Amino acid sequence: MTASPPSLPLRDTDHVYGRITRFLHWTIAALMLWQFTGMGLKLALGRHPVAGFFVGAHQKVGTVLFVLIVLRVLWALANRGNRPDHGPGLVALAARFGHLLLYAVMVIVPVAALLRAYGSERVFAPFGFQIFPAQVPEIGWMVRVGESLHGEMAWLMLALIAGHVLMVGVHEGMWRDGTLSRMAGRRRAGL
Ligand code: HEM
Numbered sequence: 001m002t003a004s005p006p007s008l009p010l011r012d013t014d015h016v017y018g019r020i021t022r023f024l025h026w027t028i029a030a031l032m033l034w035q036f037t038g039m040g041l042k043l044a045l046g047r048h049p050v051a052g053f054f055v056g057a058h059q060k061v062g063t064v065l066f067v068l069i070v071l072r073v074l075w076a077l078a079n080r081g082n083r084p085d086h087g088p089g090l091v092a093l094a095a096r097f098g099h100l101l102l103y104a105v106m107v108i109v110p111v112a113a114l115l116r117a118y119g120s121e122r123v124f125a126p127f128g129f130q131i132f133p134a135q136v137p138e139i140g141w142m143v144r145v146g147e148s149l150h151g152e153m154a155w156l157m158l159a160l161i162a163g164h165v166l167m168v169g170v171h172e173g174m175w176r177d178g179t180l181s182r183m184a185g186r187r188r189a190g191l
């Protein structure tokens, strides 16, 4: 008789991220991929139908991302001191700092877009019903701050994500320390 695989805890533990963190991490990663694919295609192809397919849902997907990111930050705070440890040393410090930076840009990017949408003279209704009314006249500082931060910070976030994925590759391919199994699979669940 084969033993049933260990089930994952709901909350995080000191050796594995639990189901809620994983759900948030991978859903956010997939939706980010959608956002960057669309904006990348728009840059490369201009107003092409393939780019339009992705970009047409940009505000909707971005608003859903905002909600998921807020939940993720709250969940991270609720699990503070109760998550896999990065250990001592410079690499661990870099991991902690890198994750903190990722959290910062994850919040800033959609907040900047929503700030611009709030201050704008156009109604913001990504799902067909009004979320923010039109401002007459527009709230200039909100539009300017949002405008100057959203795109720039989004590309910075893409660079940080690339570094993050590269480092996961280094952990898996060179150091073989099982970092990926904290966030994926059930290998560590029974520990
Ligand atoms: C985390 C979620 C989001 C990501 C990763 C993201 C990413 C991006 C990127 C990479 C660009 C292209 C910038 C450029 O052309 O240089 C962009 C543009 C844009 N985004 Fe987002 N976005 C997000 C959320 C949102 C939200 C919530 C809204 C709506 C309120 C929004 C509205 C726009 C608009 C209108 C543009 C085109 C104008 C501009 O370049 O700023 N985005 N976004």
Ligand code: HEM
Residues within 6 Å of the ligand: 021, 025, 028, 029, 032, 076, 084, 086, 095, 099, 100, 102, 103, 106, 161, 164, 165, 168, 179, 180, 181, 182, 183, 184
């Ligand atoms: C293919 C894409 C991705 C892979 C393979 C991946 C993998 C991982 C792994 C293995 C961890 C655990 C690291 C550790 O415990 O030291 C982790 C944590 C983390 N990842 Fe990713 N990730 C990906 C995409 C993303 C994206 C798109 C974001 C955000 C925009 C992100 C943000 C984070 C953050 C902030 C953490 C720290 C844990 C937390 O506090 O939630 N990741 N990731």
